[in-house]
Amino acid sequence: MSARADASAVALRRRLADLLRADGDLRTAPWRHAVERVPRERFLGGRVYRRVDGPGGTLWEPVTPAEVGQARWLELAYENTTWVTQLDGRYREDAQPTQGTPTSSSTLPGLVVSMLEDLAVDDGDRVLEVGTGTGYSTALLCRRLGDDLVTSIEIDPSIAARAAQALGAAGYAPTLAIGDGLRGHRARAPYDRIIATCSVRTVPATWLAQTSTGGRILVTLSGWLYGSGLVTLEVTGGGHAHGRFLPGTVSFMPARAHAAPPLSDLPARGGEQRPARYGPGILDDWMGRFLAQLAAPTASRRMRVTDGNGGQAAELLFDHATGSYAWLSPVGEGWTVTQDGPVRLWDRIEQTVSAWHDADGPAQHEFTLTISPDTQTVHLPTSGTSLTWTLPPQGNRRLDGHRRRRPPRPAR
Ligand SMILES: C[S@@+](CC[C@H](N)C(=O)[O-])C[C@H]1O[C@@H](n2cnc3c(N)ncnc32)[C@H](O)[C@@H]1O
Known part of the structure; x- marks a missing residue:
């Protein structure tokens, strides 16, 4: 990068940090320091996608440095925007807006930073990140805690390879693993903190087992009806944890094994x-x-x-x-x-x-989550009867504990 581009990146990082602070996402000096140092442009690869409305629904328009020019590309890198980097599980060479399902992204910086603040790390904490993605949030963790304390796991080898390359080029050397992060990463456990940048239907028991007592897990719960909520959990040992939902409307792409199953045959409308x-x-x-x-x-x-x-x-x-x-x-x-x-x-x-x-419509952050080795329950304390729901059973498979059923009758 030329000296001019370098100076402009420094200014853009400072502007992003100011914006995130004004929005209330960036709250402490150490994370400000990290945002002002980590070069997000290095983590975007050479192509990102912007969501556009097409005649038949959402399309993804490719944006490249060649098309917009280096100066504009740099500005885009420091926008408080989620940049989709991969569609349908592969890197593509599209030149035109295209259909597809995002499978990796550089998360909205405001959300990344706000979650890192919510993670409440102390110096010396060992962190596992699930969902390395581009590696940008991994780099922020390295900047804050030091490479030795950061482990990040990514399920997709091609994404992991790009992140490893970008992290190395930016001067960071965390422990990077390729595999299903729903199993955690036992080789480096225990962790003081686990943070997930993909969502889960149920908190994996392995994460509790790999978190030290008193440690914290930050994860977005989601599901097949696209309900979503960010939860912070304190791990209390023996497979137990307790926590609460946080304010805001946070959603993440689902961990790959937790995505909704397909349904080919439609049931008739009887009943x-x-x-x-x-x-x-x-x-x-x-x-x-x-x-x-x-x-x-x-x-x-x-x-x-x-x-x-x-x-x-x-x-x-x-x-x-x-x-x-x-x-x-x-x-x-x-x-x-x-x-x-x-x-x-x-x-x-x-x-x-x-x-x-009937309970006067309490906000999501009034709900709590309690985990034991047998069950995970969401709870809403109300002045009358308290309300409780059980999350889906444990496991990585989509329907562990259930036999998958076909619809009773095919549609005509
Ligand atoms: C939103 S992106 C991560 C964004 C990243 N924090 C960043 O800022 O670049 C979510 C990532 O989670 C990964 N992922 C999905 N399921 C996973 C799993 N079971 N284990 C590990 N990674 C997973 C996806 O491949 C994707 O790269």
């Missing part, structure tokens, strides 16, 4: 029918999705079917553990629900949403 108290619109709301997922932790929202007249779409929720389903169909101003299978999915979701309303 018990009744007027619905709530329509599927509750799933478009942050708290609605979170509550629905607590109530139906193995269900996913699969299908919107329009009547072709521009009316509202019918929607399907399908429970992958039991094969139960709920079809929601628009009727006049309201909705009808048709349910079949061992679990009345929409009944459960409506009960949870109603109970939350």
Whole structure:
């Protein structure tokens, strides 16, 4: 990099740090120091993707230094933006906006820094990061704690190789592992802190086993209804931990084994029918999705079917553990629900949403999470009856503890 570009990167890092401080994400001097030193541009590779609206939905527009010029590329690197770096599990050479599912990114710097602050590290803490990605957040950890105390694990070897190269070029040498971070990384355990930059449906027991007593785990819980919430947990030993959800609307791409399973055959719309108290619109709301997922932790929202007249779409929720389903169909101003299978999915979701309303709609950060070797429960202390939900069973496989079911009847 030329001396001019170097000076401009220094200024851009300082500006980013000022912005993150003004937003309340950057709160302490050591992390400010790290943000002002780590060159994010080195971690973006030569191509990032910007989300754009296409005729058939979301498209990903490639952005490269050759196209925008080096000076603009540098500015983009220091925007408080998530830059998608990989689609569909591979690095591609697209020149035009393209469809795809993001599978790696350089996370929003504001979120990276805010999580690092929430991790509450002390000098000398040993940290495991799950989801190395580009390596930018790994570099911040190295800058703050020193290379020897930082371990980062990435499941995708091609992503891990790029991160290793970028970290080395920027002068950092953490321990990098390739593998399924849901198993932690035993060779370097115990850790004082574990931070995950991919989301999980259930906190892996291995993470608790590899965290020292009194240590902390910071992870985003998510699921197949796209409910999401960042949790900080204190590990109390013997497979136990307790913690709470943090304020904000944090979401991460799911850990690869925790992504929603495919559903090829659609169930027919037979079953018990009744007027619905709530329509599927509750799933478009942050708290609605979170509550629905607590109530139906193995269900996913699969299908919107329009009547072709521009009316509202019918929607399907399908429970992958039991094969139960709920079809929601628009009727006049309201909705009808048709349910079949061992679990009345929409009944459960409506009960949870109603109970939350009855408790005056508490914010997500009032929910807590308690983990024991047998179960993981989300809890909402209310003035009346307290509310509790159980997270899906442990394990890396999508439906551990459940037999995967096919839908009961194929769609016509
Ligand atoms: C949002 S990106 C990480 C962003 C990174 N912190 C950064 O700022 O560049 C999430 C990463 O988690 C990785 N990942 C997904 N599932 C994983 C797993 N089971 N174990 C380890 N890494 C995983 C993905 O391949 C992806 O690179």
